[in-house]
Amino acid sequence: xxxxxxxxxxxxxxxxxxxxxxxxxxxxxxxxxxxxxxxxxxxxxxxxxxxxxxxxxxxxxxxxxxxxxxxxxxxxxxxxxxxxxxxxxxxxxxxxxxxxxxxxxxxxxxxxxxxxxxxxxxxxxxxxxxxxxxxxxxxxxxxxxxxxxxxxxxxxxxxxxxxxxxxxxxxxxxxxxxxxxxxxxxxxxxxxxxxxxxxxxxxxxxxxxxx
Amino acid sequence: xxxxxxxxxxxxxxxxxxxxxxxxxxxxxxxxxxxxxxxxxxxxxxxxxxxxxxxxxxxxxxxxxxxxxxxxxxxxxxxxxxxxxxxxxxxxxxxxxxxxxxxxxxxxxxxxxxxxxxxxxxxxxxxxxxxxxxxxxxxxxxxxxxxxxxxxxxxxxxxxxxxxxxxxxxxxxxxxxxxxxxxxxxxxxxxxxxxxxxxxxxxxxxxxxxxxxxxxxxx
Amino acid sequence: xxxxxxxxxxxxxxxxxxxxxxxxxxxxxxxxxxxxxxxxxxxxxxxxxxxxxxxxxxxxxxxxxxxxxxxxxxxxxxxxxxxxxxxxxxxxxxxxxxxxxxxxxxxxxxxxxxxxxxxxxxxxxxxxxxxxxxxxxxxxxxxxxxxxxxxxxxxxxxxxxxxxxxxxxxxxxxxxxxxxxxxxxxxxxxxxxxxxxxxxxxxxxxxxxxxxxxxxxxxxxxxxxxxxxxxxxxxxxxxxxxxxxxxxxxxxxxxxxxxxxxxxxxxxxxxxxxxxxxxxxxxxxxx
Numbered sequence: 001x002x003x004x005x006x007x008x009x010x011x012x013x014x015x016x017x018x019x020x021x022x023x024x025x026x027x028x029x030x031x032x033x034x035x036x037x038x039x040x041x042x043x044x045x046x047x048x049x050x051x052x053x054x055x056x057x058x059x060x061x062x063x064x065x066x067x068x069x070x071x072x073x074x075x076x077x078x079x080x081x082x083x084x085x086x087x088x089x090x091x092x093x094x095x096x097x098x099x100x101x102x103x104x105x106x107x108x109x110x111x112x113x114x115x116x117x118x119x120x121x122x123x124x125x126x127x128x129x130x131x132x133x134x135x136x137x138x139x140x141x142x143x144x145x146x147x148x149x150x151x152x153x154x155x156x157x158x159x160x161x162x163x164x165x166x167x168x169x170x171x172x173x174x175x176x177x178x179x180x181x182x183x184x185x186x187x188x189x190x191x192x193x194x195x196x197x198x199x200x201x202x203x204x205x206x207x208x209x210x211x
Numbered sequence: 212x213x214x215x216x217x218x219x220x221x222x223x224x225x226x227x228x229x230x231x232x233x234x235x236x237x238x239x240x241x242x243x244x245x246x247x248x249x250x251x252x253x254x255x256x257x258x259x260x261x262x263x264x265x266x267x268x269x270x271x272x273x274x275x276x277x278x279x280x281x282x283x284x285x286x287x288x289x290x291x292x293x294x295x296x297x298x299x300x301x302x303x304x305x306x307x308x309x310x311x312x313x314x315x316x317x318x319x320x321x322x323x324x325x326x327x328x329x330x331x332x333x334x335x336x337x338x339x340x341x342x343x344x345x346x347x348x349x350x351x352x353x354x355x356x357x358x359x360x361x362x363x364x365x366x367x368x369x370x371x372x373x374x375x376x377x378x379x380x381x382x383x384x385x386x387x388x389x390x391x392x393x394x395x396x397x398x399x400x401x402x403x404x405x406x407x408x409x410x411x412x413x414x415x416x417x418x419x420x421x422x423x424x425x426x427x428x429x430x
Numbered sequence: 431x432x433x434x435x436x437x438x439x440x441x442x443x444x445x446x447x448x449x450x451x452x453x454x455x456x457x458x459x460x461x462x463x464x465x466x467x468x469x470x471x472x473x474x475x476x477x478x479x480x481x482x483x484x485x486x487x488x489x490x491x492x493x494x495x496x497x498x499x500x501x502x503x504x505x506x507x508x509x510x511x512x513x514x515x516x517x518x519x520x521x522x523x524x525x526x527x528x529x530x531x532x533x534x535x536x537x538x539x540x541x542x543x544x545x546x547x548x549x550x551x552x553x554x555x556x557x558x559x560x561x562x563x564x565x566x567x568x569x570x571x572x573x574x575x576x577x578x579x580x581x582x583x584x585x586x587x588x589x590x591x592x593x594x595x596x597x598x599x600x601x602x603x604x605x606x607x608x609x610x611x612x613x614x615x616x617x618x619x620x621x622x623x624x625x626x627x628x629x630x631x632x633x634x635x636x637x638x639x640x641x642x643x644x645x646x647x648x649x650x651x652x653x654x655x656x657x658x659x660x661x662x663x664x665x666x667x668x669x670x671x672x673x674x675x676x677x678x679x680x681x682x683x684x685x686x687x688x689x690x691x692x693x694x695x696x697x698x699x700x701x702x703x704x705x706x707x708x709x710x711x712x713x714x715x716x717x
Contacts, residue, residue, distance in 0.1 A: 035530075140349065145412065192232055207672065281552065300563065
């Protein structure tokens, strides 16, 4: 049984909830009291679950894996029968990996600012905003070109890949980091396209389109 | 016939898909919700539900109605009148509940909005429908007042209010500029023909280079 | 830096600065730092373990009630803090869900807390579901003795009314507004027939347009761990946050044509009238 050490308001945890759902996998959600409990920084969590004190952590049998992007790679490699989340093609995997790096920049910038405003965690807001805008512009540039050439997903694919899942949550939550998405029309169109994928599930802060 | 500068190029027409999406736009600091009803008519509304002030761009298009995300209140295309209040489904909706709407039309592959309440003046002319492919729209960190000079330094000439003509990668290109806020504007780029498949990347690289040049020169 | 308002509605009353547990490990040299009404505050426990709160080098009167800290910022007489008898009831489980920052007027946060019409749209699948959107008539009154607002006989179909709910129910609700920035929701307990679970909302106003919204659960519940109960509550609050942060104007309009009221908005209309009658200015949109 797959277990997910999870926090409801975490965009990084949501990446795995989304892929697990789209892969049709059963799993046990283990709620971690991130705020106000700071359980992810408790001695027990650091010792047994993740020495970095971060979420999400994925457990599959005895196999324990930290880092949202690493977990996306693992789940897609292990369970994606259709092979479109992490296509078995060197060039595509190379491109996907560049976007997994951008996802880390989004965590460092948008997620950090969001945690500052929501939970009072320390952050250099000016640096966060500069990195956020540079990352959002990079995404908008790539998506504008990809949309125009008929392969509208981040890694230039016809179907979304884990590159899209990795970058989606914090791009969509930019408003909570007090960043305006109106300068990025292609990015906004991509966010909408993700939300309207069959079987999409939302997270608090990302409006559920299905009603 | 002089085109009136009261018409502003807010979005590329193809970005609005009938009965589907709502584009959140900014026109001189005024938030707009742009959408196309199921029957195709483009709508430019104040981006604010008159119930509790929530942006309508967070809502949903349902045929010829727009539903607010907060309580599902529905508003009809064209006049913006409220037609349904789901919390009170059996009571008539008061006639005075209405979204503020603006005049909008489509020309040259763009959606133009006139935010003034007075007579609009001459609208931008139609364009030969065979001409014009929308390449992309993008934000530029420069106030619109500086855009003209920056575009001219990059080899573009002003053709009409908010519109410039020039060439990119040797191809005739139109640029429309929208005043979004005092800090940034939105540029919409069109070229006459779709580039061949092997030139897409280069064309888009040229667009990014143009943006970077404009931002640097305007700084 | 002084407090940025003279509004007696906030200066004469007790305002929360968060959970008492925030003082754990804090000393005069390493105080807890927070903000209130545009001012910076430091707090810690003294040698007698009593809370100390300082603003502008002056010590403020402080109460420790319901696991939370409450301060008084004015010069004049202090109002009495509201009563919450359920907190001390035997068998109750107290879960502090902590505070979440929101960029809007605290009055908007309270008004949203009192609203049911958004349940099927914002809390889809839990507190409501389309097409069960109708808000049935309910009763609202202002208590003559306490001047608190009460909304009674509220009910709404909820597919998943709480963290441990398995089936949809017609949830029975009561709402109470104790102060401009504090409210409580009483809902029928799934575990204890006839009893009411309490959700307390204590809003800490950082300034006119920024708050920390604290939520306290006073429940009869013993099946789920704290993390699961907090997750459910924060999910609900996290779903409200993008709505709250995007409402314009940020401050609450009390007069004029900016926002429409319908019969289903009875509690919100009563809340706004109550604020008008108290001369509320802080967090209010100037007309």
